[in-house]
Amino acid sequence: MTSFVLLGGAGYIGSHVAKALVRAGWTPIIVDNLSRGQALSVAGLTLEQADILDTPALVSIFKKYQPSAILHFAGLIEVSESVKNPSEFHRNNAQGTASVISAMAQAQIKHLIFSSTAAVYGQPDHQAPFPENLPPCPINPYGESKLTAEQIIQESYHQHGICSVIFRFFNACGADIDAEIGEMHDPETHLIPLVIQTALGLRESVSLFGEDYPTPDGTCVRDYVHVDDIARAHLLALTYLQSGGESVICNLGSGTGYSVREVMREIEKLTDHGRLSITAEPRRAGDPAYLVADISRTCSVLGWSPHHTLRDICESAYRWHQSDIYQNFWRSRRRG
Ligand SMILES: NC(=O)c1ccc[n+]([C@@H]2O[C@H](COP(=O)([O-])OP(=O)(O)OC[C@H]3O[C@@H](n4cnc5c(N)ncnc54)[C@H](O)[C@@H]3O)[C@@H](O)[C@H]2O)c1
Incomplete structure (x- = not known):
């Protein structure tokens, strides 16, 4: 049976890909240190609790399951946390990736899919949407750690013959169609869950950072891509690598930008909430006006296209936040 190891597979995106x-008839093996992810997101699947920095542990897991490919989602993801603790981000995200490559070389595994980020682009002068060949110029330690990881992976082709698909995710969002899994970050910093939590009365108001950007309504424009579309892209990337595809970097976004206010209005309409309580705050340092993906390469190389609209994203996330699993998670975190 074809198996794949998902590093960081108990997290938000990894659990949806699992x-x-x-569903596609393949076997995911989850490897996670559970520092941020939840075992309940991958209930019923094989879970090995290990840290990606522990190379011998990875080698033994890789040799035990002999996966056809590694899908590497493991990482620290909060930009503001990275500014406070850059060395931890470098250690976990960049050195962690070097450890993954070393273990893959020792276990002779040749295919890798890596979760990078739009944060590697920084604040380009280039008019959005951003193609992959823009010179990367991250402006925070999170983006820097991911760019270093990308470079380590690209070098691994020359050193060990490892072929890779590096995905640069834009704003991953939405939830599983059955509302069995979804976003469970704590603290939560992503816009859609924060707005939904406000609509559900789990928080009093949602902050809006900056209303004076050079965008149509003055708020930042971002590219929101459904986690289900991200999962489908991973399946296509596995097929691409298995059929001899060359290493490639691919943006994963919807290709369409929405402003923060448009997202808020969409959720207000969906929840019949009326006007949400919004707290206007100054711009945050390092937030570019536009972050929108050029997805033409991803579409042509992988035969992928996004299927879900912003409405689908908000509906699925809303269903998930109303589920017993999410509500129990929320209550347990507030008690703890
Ligand atoms: N969520 C987004 O919008 C977004 C956007 C751009 C990039 N990404 C990237 O996608 C990946 C997945 O993001 P996510 O939203 O699912 O995050 P997440 O925090 O939900 O999942 C990351 C998982 O990695 C695990 N992990 C972290 N460090 C580890 C280590 N040293 N060893 C083993 N496991 C470890 C965590 O426990 C967690 O389960 C990350 O690498 C992130 O940088 C996410």
Whole structure:
């Protein structure tokens, strides 16, 4: 049976990809240190608790399951946390990736899919949407750590013959269609869950950072891509690598930008909430006006296209936040 190891597979994106792999008849093996992810997001799947910095542990897991490819989602993801603790981000995200490559070389595994980020672009002068060949110029330690990881992976082709698909995710969002899994970050910093939590009365108001950007309504424009579309892209990337595809970097976004206010209005309409309580705050340092993906390469190389609209994203996330699993998670975190 074809198996794949998902590093960081108990996290938000990894658990959705794991579920998609199961649906496709493949076997995901989850490896996670559970520092941020939840075992309940991958209930029923094989879970090995290990840290990606522990190379011998990875080698033994890789040799035990002999996966066809590694899908590497493991990482620290909060930009503001990275500014406070840059060395921890470098250690976990960049050195962690070097450890993954070393273990893959020792276990002779040749295919890798890596979760990078739009944060590697920084604040380009280039008019959005951003193609992959823009010179990367990250403006925070999170983006820097991911760019270093990308470079380590690209070098691994020359050193060990490892072929890779590096995905640069834009704003991953939405939830599983069955509302069995979804975003469970704590603290939560992503816009859509924060707005939904406000609509559900779990928080009093949602902050809006900056209303004076050079955008149509003055708020930042971002590219929101459904986690289900991200999962489908991973399945296509596995097929691409298995059929001899060359290493490639691909943006994963919807290709369409929405302003923060447009997202808020969409959720207000969906929840019949009326006007949400919004707290206007100054701009945050390092937030570019536009971050929108040029997805033409991803579409042509992988035969992928996004299927879900912003409405689908908000509906699925809303269903998830109303689920017993999410509500129990929320209550347990507030008690703890
Ligand atoms: N969520 C987004 O919008 C977004 C955007 C751009 C890039 N990404 C990237 O996608 C990946 C997945 O993001 P996510 O939203 O699912 O995050 P997440 O925090 O939900 O998942 C990351 C998982 O990695 C695990 N992990 C972290 N460090 C580890 C280590 N040293 N060893 C083993 N496991 C470790 C965590 O426990 C967690 O389960 C990350 O690498 C992130 O940088 C996410």
